[in-house]
Amino acid sequence: MNSIRDINIKSMFPSAVYNRGVEYYNNHLVSDPVFDRNFKVWTATVHGSDDYFVEISTPDLENRTMEAHCNCPAFETFGPCKHIAAVLLAISNSDRSNSIRRSRDYQVTNWLMSAISSLNTYQPASEITQQKTPLHVEYYLKWNLDDNLLLELKVGEKRCLVVKDIDHFLQDVFSGNEHYFTKTFTYNPDIHYFHEQDRAILEQIFSIIRNEKVYADRGISYIRDTSDRAVVIPPLVSKQMLYSLQERDVTVKADTGTYRSFEIVEDALPFHFDLKKNGKDEFTLLMDNMDSMTYFEYYHLLFYDGVFYYPKQDQLPIVEQITMAGTTHDRLHITKEQADTFISEVIPSLKKVGDVQIADDIASEIIEAPLHAKLFLELDGNWMIGKLTYHYGDYEIDPFTGREQNDGIVIRDMEKEQQIMHLIEYANFHYNGKELYIEADEETLYEFLYHVLPVLDNYLDLFMTGDIRSLLIDGAPSPSTSVQLESSSNLLEIGFNVHGIDDDEVDRVLDAVLEKKRYYRLQDGTFLSLEDEAFTSMKQLFDDLEIQKDDIQDGNVHMPVYRGTQVDELIGTQKQYGPAFQKLLHQLKSPEEQVYPLPENLHAELRNYQVTGYQWFKSLSAYYLGGILADDMGLGKTIQSIAYMLSEPGEAPHLIVAPSSVLYNWKNECMKFAPDLQVAVLAGTPAEREQMIEAYSDIDVWITSYATLRQDIALYREKTFQTLILDEAQYIKNYATKTSQAIRQLKAGRRFALSGTPIENSIDELWAIFQVILPGLMPNQRKFKQLSHEKIAAMTRPFIMRRVKEDVLKELPEKIETVHVSELTKEQKQLYVGYWRQLQQDAAQSMETEGFNKSRMKILAGLTRLRQICCHPSVFMENYEGESGKLNQLMDTVRNAVANGKRMLIFSQFTSMHEIIIEKLQDEGIDYFYLHGQTASEERVQMSERFNQGEKSVFLVSLKAGGTGLNLTGADTVILYDLWWNPAVEDQATGRAHRFGQKNVVQVIRLVTEGTIEEKIYDLQQKKRELIDQVIQPGESMLSSLNEDDVRELLNI
Structure with missing residues (x-):
């Protein structure tokens, strides 16, 4: 949590208080909040029936530490108020609207600070302080009639002089200006400096004064002293300031004397009380030194004998009441009528904040024992009747009349008694002046027995008549489930049973579960709760499997076998599975452990x-x-x-x-x-x-x-x-x-x-x-x-x-090679068959009349034309309007690869084929790089680097232009659109991705058209690959190794 906007403001307030805060905020009754970065304090004024001043301290938002204060009456009485809620909403929304501007301002400010700092000549702090004279600061802490903490200063080299105008002085200090004190002393920043601890305190004081000015400029009332020589320490920063001052030369000027130092105590308070008898039935409470104590209401702080005490949160209300009474009276007289209540209720509170001594003759009359509350219950028709009594040892108290059936003074546990009364209200009991009662219909009776009684049992000793106990089941009957797999029907039979319930009632219990009822009333009148974990699991099972009433026959339900694992996960702990169902679960959950033979x-x-x-x-x-x-x-x-x-x-x-x-x-x-x-x-x-x-x-x-x-x-x-x-x-x-x-x-x-x-x-x-x-x-x-x-x-x-x-990386080879086979389209096939028959006829005649060697180039040109038809007839035909089976297959593969996050190289030896592919990629909105023979060397390197860094998913490469000299390890898929005569050239192409530095398995896909010259070339490649590896060097054309038998096989001559 880095700012107030990350806080769930609504959760911090009662709903009524929060809603009022929203109204105040929406009605623009909050002045612009101001943030003090030194103290991490927000301040704002809320304009309601009066103007109220709100301070919110955020010293450590990361650990959800936040304190707030408002000077309205509601805050003093009830704590967090609507004014604080309104200010928090204003700050939160201010954070949101200004976050972008603040980010930009922060960058500009950083730049400005860096620029100006670079102009300054650096001088080590040790050199500065060695050349300057340290100034001593004396701090004087006192308070005014309103119990506001005030701070005054004296400053000097050897003899300290009063700072008559703190604001003016600190402005000069932090502006680097001189400040005149007397004819013999002027503060000069060139020759004087403050110790680090003093300078930090002066910065805090200066920040307080700046806040005063902000509110004064807006016409907002802010607590301050009329004297320029004193500054009021605001409550939210007072603790931080006191701890800082404790280490310096500080004097506390109190009404009871002057102290040259002070302590801070957070885990104890200085109160001491003596309770004495002042006659037969009257008492006196002596409160030592109360007239010497000062309680600062807004600061939640107590001063006594040179020590500042911080009460704990739960002690604050008691301390405030004690100091209010004790500062005017150091003793309280307690009459006979007040004695019981005072000793029973006030003395326990006093013990929470101080030492209490009780005279022996009083102590002998006091009964101090733990509270035991007893509730007696009986059923009278449709009425639940209750009697509540409090017991302290052997003494019984009626909680409603307060009459004690004894002569002693009982110290009552008022906190626990109050909790019990809240529980009685929670149970919906009413009191008729004689007894507690609830009008109990069946639904109310169930609610009381299964939801209210367990809560009451944690705080009270319960006593119930037999007719009430008979409504409760001894031991919680829990449902159990059995599952069998019927091999003949391939269905699951799910059986339900409830232990302790007759079989003839089980179906009705299941109906109640299906109807999402909270309970089922058995034939003997007993309530069976359907809200425990086992029945809740059953409800979930019925919901998820969409089981209806008609599906249940004799406590059994039949389900399709594919529900097996779902049933297993939904059923609770009480279950029994047949062997066939256990086998089904094992096969579905652990296929790797099955042993079906290949x-x-x-x-x-x-x-x-x-x-x-x-x-x-x-x-x-x-x-x-x-x-x-x-x-x-x-x-x-x-x-x-x-x-x-x-x-x-x-x-x-x-x-x-x-x-x-x-x-x-x-x-x-x-x-x-x-x-x-x-x-x-x-x-x-x-x-x-x-x-x-x-x-x-x-x-x-x-x-x-x-x-x-x-x-x-x-x-x-x-x-x-x-x-x-x-x-x-x-x-x-x-x-x-x-x-x-x-x-x-x-x-x-x-x-x-x-x-x-x-x-x-x-x-x-x-x-x-x-x-x-x-x-x-x-x-x-x-x-x-x-x-x-x-x-x-x-x-x-x-x-x-x-x-x-x-x-499965360990199981995979470094390179996976697959062949994807496509079919010629109808238009392609007509072209291909015509060209193939003509080539077959011309080649046979040419080899017969001219011989193979003289016919070679003409035949190879014809073979290339057939390969181009397999790629796409538009490679050489301008007016072709049909499709290409191989291109369709390529685009399916590309779409699938892109969807799987793959990055691919697509090789073709035909430039015009690349142009056709590019048009298809553009239609699909797939971005690509394209490298061809005309690409400049510098651009080749730039494209390769950008692709390897993750830019674009497709890289088109001409087989000749990109066969060597490229490192494209950013690809994990290589597609060879058309086969090259020499497999070594293809290997060089795939080597662009499958090389040192490649961290992924590379998949190589060869696209081959079925029933065409491409299939025959691929078969020929495989037959001759071993020979090529041995004889033909990389780069040597396989064309030169084609003999007459190869051509006859390719053309079926």
């Missing part, structure tokens, strides 16, 4: 975290559940899914729905890692797709796009899939879209979503995904929005598997 025909070696992902798939699948695999981009969501599908043969086909750009990537990955699976992509015309789906049972894995599925949804209505896998599930993050609606119509035994970003903009996106993969798990959208993030996390935890690269 398929033997999986052509891949999974990393440890991928095995855990596979076990997670299998654990959920065993109970026909689904989930979200939310692993970070590049951690292998695809291979984990393929391993799972391979392990689940026969029941029905699996269906994968993915973005159009990655359909063939899925197919290739399945063929690569699970060749035993029959995989088909649902593509082509609507008629072709309809014909394909008719043979759906002959295929193990079907793959389709979101757009195609939306068009074909009617074809799926009679089909049931074993598993539905939704790749890039953010495609269904909007519940209301046609795509999301279509997906929800699919029939599948298990449903899994794959997404590195299941939440991109709103938590509602997670809700939409779960409506597909586990419908029913989440409440409706309105209730879902009201859930805390912690509750949502607990509800979904078993069904979301999320690992980021930092979690």
Whole structure:
């Protein structure tokens, strides 16, 4: 807490006082508050029925230390008042409105101080003081008739002279001016100096005077002495000032004498009292030295015999009353009628502030014993009747009549008696002059028995008749819960029981819990409280699981199995689980401990975290559940899914729905890692797709796009899939879209979503995904929005598997290389097939007539044209208006990577391709750097440094221009848009990010178009990579190593 605006002002005042303070502030009745930085004191005047002066001291706000004072009558009687509340509000709002200006002023002031200070010639303090004469300061502390502390000064070299005008003197001191005293002495700052402690005190005094002037200039009354030679010490800074003066040459001028020094005591007071008998039934209280004491009301300070005493807060009211009486009388006469009350109530208060001596002949009559209060209760129809008595030892007192049934003088514990009377009021008892009573209907009776009685029991000895005790249950019956998993129905059976309650009443107790009643009245009239922790947990269980009355049959409720972990977290300590349910919980909570074997025909070696992902798939699948695999981009969501599908043969086909750009990537990955699976992509015309789906049972894995599925949804209505896998599930993050609606119509035994970003903009996106993969798990959208993030996390935890690269860094290689396969669009395919057939024909004829060596360049030019069509026909065609499958795939990858916080390099050897990509990035609002062959060397370095420092997410690089000489370790993803003939050149490109200084795992993605020359080039690269590593040096073109057999293989000649 650094300022008053950080304080909860409302909590400091009773609501009525605070509200009045708000009215005063809103009605502009507070003068502008002024802050004294030396004393850390705020001062202001509030204009009410009179003008009231408010001081607020903030010596240590960091530790919530704050003191306030107002000179209004209400403050003296009740403490914090509406005027203080109004000033605090004014300061708080002044802080807020002026914070920006003050920050700016602070900077300007700092600059000005620095500039002026640099002009001054530095001279060490030791040199200054050695050359100057120290001045001695004498301080004289006294007080006026209003008991305001006054301070006067004397100053001099050897003999001190009276400072006749403190204000004028201190102005000269702190302005560096001379000050005339007498013909023989003038203060001169060039030859005189003050000791450090004295100078600090003088600064405090000068600050007090400045505050006086501020208020005087505003026409506000401020307490001060009429003499210029004295300054009034304000109450809020008096303690600080006294401690400072105590160490200096100070004289206290009191009415009782002059003291050359003083002490300060905070843990004791000087009062001494003697109670003596003054006749048969009368007493006298002697109060020693009261006429020699001075109490400073506004300072909360007492002076006696050279000592300033600070009473504790709880002593202040007593001290004020004693001094008020004692300064005029050093003894008090107590009559016979006053004796009992005085000794019983006043003497205990006197003991809190001083020493009390009681004469022996009085002490023998005084009974001093701890208070024991007794409350006797009985039930009379609808009335609770009570009798309250106070007991001090063997003596009994009626608290209402005050009559004591004895002859002694009892010292009563008035504080505790007052607490008990407050409790009686809290219990809503009324007194009819004879006894206490409550009109008790059933609700009031329950409230009294279970809420009021426990409180009363802490302060009173309770005595109750049998008819009251019969309403209370012996021992608190607590509910217990059992959970079984019915394997035949795959449902949870939750059973409820209440120990000590007959079975035929359990359902009615549960109904009362559902109705959120505070209690249930058993058939025998006993009250069963439903407010203890166990029943509260049960209420929460019913609320969270949306259990209704009709759901409960014979104390049992059936729930879907996906509620398992939620039920476990909601049930209290009294629970019993069946073995099948225990196994379910273990599988959902600890998938890494499961031992489902990996398929033997999986052509891949999974990393440890991928095995855990596979076990997670299998654990959920065993109970026909689904989930979200939310692993970070590049951690292998695809291979984990393929391993799972391979392990689940026969029941029905699996269906994968993915973005159009990655359909063939899925197919290739399945063929690569699970060749035993029959995989088909649902593509082509609507008629072709309809014909394909008719043979759906002959295929193990079907793959389709979101757009195609939306068009074909009617074809799926009679089909049931074993598993539905939704790749890039953010495609269904909007519940209301046609795509999301279509997906929800699919029939599948298990449903899994794959997404590195299941939440991109709103938590509602997670809700939409779960409506597909586990419908029913989440409440409706309105209730879902009201859930805390912690509750949502607990509800979904078993069904979301999320690992980021930092979690599994030790398992990852330094570089992860993957191939993403795309499909030619319809327009691309027409162009590609035409060019390919022409090249195939021309190459065959040319090699036949001219030979391979003479035909090489013409053939390679044709191969390059085919590669450009795969990239985007617009690379060389000006009037092409169609799309590119590879470009669509790139943009999907870029969007996903940016959403995951990845930073990427995109390489292409075609400048015109970069221009097309740039246009797409601009459409998406994705910022980028672009380095090409014409980029100046200096600009290359600047762009690299800015990118490595975190600026922009994408860096486009020409494969030739950026293949060497660049350090781009700010990237963690490298995308090779088009393949280069020589893999060594590609390795140089990926080396821009994967090099010394890279702290992240680098993912390298090669984009390859299915069924084209690119696939053949990639296969050829892999075959010749080992030979290239051995023979071809980096930079040597692989083109020169292409032989006639390679060309014939590439063109199917």
